[in-house]
Amino acid sequence: MADRSGDGHGPLGRAVVRVLGPDGTVAGAGFLLAPNVIATCAHVVTAAVGGDPANWERPSAACTVDFPLVTGPGSRAKRFSAAVVTWLPILPDGTGDIALLELAEPAPDAAQVPPLARVESAWGHEFRVLGFPGDFPDGVWSSGVFxxxxxxxxxQLEGTPGEQPIVGGFSGSPVWDSDARAVVGMTVAAHAGPLVATAYLIPIERVFGTDPGRVPNPYRGLEPFDERHADFFFGREDDLQRLSDAVARRPLVAVxxxxxxxxxxxxxxxxxxxxRAAGAAIVPFRPMPGVTGPLSLALAMARLLHPDLPATDQFRWAQALAVRLPTDPGAVRWLANALLEAGREAGMVLFLDQFEELAAEDLDAAKEFLRLLVRLLGAGGSVPLRVLVTLRWNAMGDLLTEDTKDALGTAIVTLAPMGPAQLRAAIVGPSTRAPGLYFEDGLVDRILDDAGAEPGQLPLVESLLTQLWEERDGGFMTTAAYTGIGGVAGAVTRAAESAIAEFVGRGEVEFLRRFFTQLARPDGEQFSRRAVLMAALDPGLRRLAHHLAKSRLVVVGQGMDGEPHAELAHQALIDHWPRLRGWLEDDRAFLHWRDHLDQQITRWAAADGARDLLPRGGSLSEARKWLGERGAELTARQRDFIRAGSRHRRWRLAAATGAAVLVVAATVVVTTVAVNQTRRPGGDAAPAAGGGLPSSSAAPPSPSTGTPSSPPPSTSASPPPSSRVAPPSSASSAPPPPPPSTGPPSLVPGPVPPSVSAQCRELYVCFWQGPDFTGEMVAMPMVHSSGATCHPLSFTARSIYSHANENQAVYAGGTCAKEERQPVGMGMGYPNATVRSYHHS
Structure with a gap:
């Protein structure tokens, strides 16, 4: 069988070190066993620093090592000091001869621990090993069979006749098994006969046996596997082959x-x-609720066509494309051609992970995304794009439409819970990649009996195995530890309770409840995970999210908009952690209402902030009730939406009774501002609708102007619809203000309390609900649409906002000078007003 270790700069070469004597001569070899830990032979160490390899007293002198096959700045030219930390001398029967060294400083960045494996039988497997005999101080390769x-x-190793024999200078070097695709041991001795060279290696599990604490954890707990863990992924070989066959036949496959x-x-x-091994370009992509289908697809295409652009430029490019996808027939054809031009021979792959969560939280966006995706895949020619998507069973019926049923309905690979043989492979297989790790007799069978064949078994077992590794006795995972953990059923609960123990001990249970209930939503009779924008959490909850991420209970990562999001590590926490389940059941009514509120906000944002989609009537009354009772558990975006409904209600009442129009007296010019720019005193801007999308007050230019993948020009004679998710408050989209009854209200300039100046930041206009700067404050940044420069200039004005017996105070902290009159956006729920200039003393 051909060797698969790669060239000298592959996983084996990047692990090898030379152990050097005081004069720089090579005493032998070694390799990275763990980060900054080197394995070698005891006799190599004494050859380098002196001493007796049969003496139980470990050498006190540090060794000098280098990484001869690691290239790059400061790599091969640099030598490292390494102290002996574990010592097993040569024993009377000739065994032993193992030393572990610890580097005094980190290894080069390009150096890496190689794949390691314990093999039950290697007879006939091909091996490869690198040594540094006297005539070859820079290294020479040898090969043969086990x-x-x-x-x-x-x-025993048997060298290939006629090739370089394994002789002195190979001791301590890692031996690569081409069939196992891993290092399986360390060269220890050699014998060169007249016809063939014979050598020996110490099995890698015996090397780890000198220090079981260094045995790596081969299990994932509640974290999902990814490409880096392919060597630890066992039990799904038949399912993987079915999936491979489906991907070869169809451009869209749903698991x-x-x-x-x-x-x-x-x-x-x-x-x-x-x-990836076949050469495909791969983009994992997770669509987020609150983002329209066209924008989601455009963002995915931005990552495929412009993978090297910064996330902000990808987003701007996607915005420019998204406005055309729904209405411009040429946009999809242009995109298909761009994929053809950019595609490589092996094609491109888009992986839509956790798509069922988008379908549950934002079904319309999920349907639109799939509709556009199917149109793209069938746009003519042979689009070099394959799409993989994960779905739960209950999501398929909701997603199928007339446009997508043929493409999606025949592209399904079903995945059943693991059977006993598969689950055994998933349990035992990874342990072979952690040489020196074993199961106590009978433990695997007990785990299989307790796990059964129920859905959801796999994350429970993975969580259990991680805890068994943490509780191991030497290199053994034991039945006693299994019982102490609580078996399969208790593993998730134990891990979760351990992660929050310090907060429970400090009496901060309510703080924990507020956080965890943010990360789940009702899903029929059950609950499912939801990702939350970190910026939407208050500072204390953000700190908690980062703390729990260290325990792998929570995952903090970037969403498709480049902003950090937090979510539960796995659905199993909701399904199998009694404390969290109890919190969710107790709050079901509130969580159901909050989920409905998010859907309202999504529809409202997709309609460019249409005022008729703001809450009203019974919906507004319920929202105001929850705002009063649980306002601290709502995001700024949710609170602003409810308050916008209240403001709009007051304005509609004023319009119905012929109330006077609000006229703002100021020397400023302020242009239209979206709700996501609304600020609180001393705080940051609230997240934009759709999860923090930026304002589109200026059209986003393509970051790749002139390239084949620039967003296509519109084929329509009329301007394209706006792509902004945050709703505008321009005069064209707002209902007309009620007509003034007797002309503008009188202006009463007056002194401004110091507290007001401190609250209203420079270059903002601030509005107070009550007279004399009391009540709720809304801050609007000053941005001049025609390019005038804004300058800080403190002044004050008060206007009488006299409808429903309410007054409103106005204060501005700057000016934008260019014209005397400009329309000003008052934000969600406010009518437009006219700015008039006045002088103030």
């Missing part, structure tokens, strides 16, 4: 199954490594 263990429990069956892991750790 034989079997002999009396010392060392594994369907219950929660906890491992859909994402099958694609990430199974399918994607195969496609």
């Amino acid at each position: 034989r079997d263990l002999q009396g010392t429990q060392w594994l 369907m199954g219950h929660s906890g069956t491992g859909k994402s892991s099958l694609i990430r750790a199974g399918m994607l490594p195969r496609l």
Whole structure:
């Protein structure tokens, strides 16, 4: 079988070190066993620093090592000091001869721990090893085949006749098994006969046996597998082959199954490594609720066509494309041609992860995304794009439409819960990649019996195995530890309760409840995860999210808009953690209302902030009730939406009774401002509708102007619709203000309390609900649409906003000078007003 270790700069070469004597001569080899830990032979160490390799007293002198096959600045030219931290001398029977060294400073960035594996039988496997004999101080390779263990429990190597024999200078070097695609041991001794060279290696599990605490954790807990963990992914070989066959036949494939069956892991750790090895360009992409289908698809295409652009430029490019996708027939054809021009021979792959969560929270956006995607895949020619999507069973019926049923309905790969044989492979297989790690007799069978064949078993077992590794006795995972953890059923609860123990101990249970209920939403009779924009959480909850991420209970990562989001590490926490389940059940009514509120905000944002979609009537009354009772558990965006409904209600009442129009007296010119620019005193801007999307007050230029992948020109004679998600408050989209009854109200300039100046920041106009700067404050940044420069200039004005017996105070902290009159956007729920100039003393 051909060698698969790669060239000298592959995983084996990047791990090898030379152990040097005081004069720089090579005493032998070694390799990275763990980050900054080197394994070598005891006799190599004494050859370098002196001493007796059979003496139990470990050498006190530090060794000098380098990384000869690691290139780059400060790599090969640099030498490192390494102290002996573990020592097993040569024993009377000739065994032993193991030393572990710890680097005094970090290894070069390009150096890496190689894949490691314990093999039960290697007979006939091909091996490869690098050594540094006297005539080859820069290294020489040797190859051959494995034989079997002999009396010392060392594994025999038989060199290929006529090739470089394994001689002095190879000791301590890692031996690569081409079939296992991993290092399986360390060269220890050699014998050169007249016809063939024979050598021996110490199995890698015996190397780890000198210090079991360094055995790596091969399990993922509640974290999903990804491409980096392909070597630890076991049990789904048959399913992976079915998926590979489907991907070869169809451009769109959906992997369907219950929660906890491992859909994402099958694609990430199974399918994607195969496609990448074949040369495909791969973009994992997770659509987010609150973002329109066209913008989601455009963002995915931006990552495929412009992978090297900064996230902000990708977003601007996507905005320019998204406005045309729904209405411009040429936009999809242009996009298909761009993919053809940019595509490589192996094509491009788009992986839509957790798509069922988008379908549950924003069904319209999910349907529109799939509709556009199917149109793109069928746009003519042979679009070099394959799409993989994960779905739960209950999502398919809701997603199918007349436009997508043929493409999606025949492209399904089902994934059932693992059977006993598959689950056994998933349990035992990874342990072979952590040599020196073993199961106590009977433990695997007990885990299989307790896990059964129920949906959701896999995350429970993975969480259990991680805790068994943490509780191991030497290199053994034990039945006693299994019982102490609480078995399969108790693993998730134990991990979660351990992560929050310090907060519970300080009496901060309510603080925890507020946080965790933000990360879930009702889903029929059950609950499902939801991602929350970190900026939408108050500072204390953000700190908690980062703290719990260290315990792998919460994942903090970037959303498709480039902004940090927080979410639960796995659905199993909702399904199997009694404390969280109890919080969610107790709050079901509030969470159901909050989910409905988010859907309202999404529809309102998609309609460019149409005022008739603001809450009113019974919906507004319920929202104001929850705002009063649970306002601290709402995001700034949610609170602003409810308050906008209240403001709009007051304005509609005023319009119905012929109330006077509000006229703002100021020397400023302020242009239209979206709700996501609304600010509170001393605070940051509230997140934009759609999860923090930027304002589109200026048309986003393509970051790749002149390239084949620039957003296409519109084929319509009329201007394209606006792509902004945050709603504008321009005169064209707002209802007309009620007509003034007797002309503008009188202006009463007056002194401004110091507290007002401190609250209203420079270059902002601030409005107070009550007279004399009392009540709720809304801050609007001053931005002049025609390019005038805004300058800080403190002044004050008060106007009488006399409808429904309410007054409103106005204060401005700057000026934008260019024209005397400009329309000013008052934000959600306010009518437009006219700015008039006045002088104030």
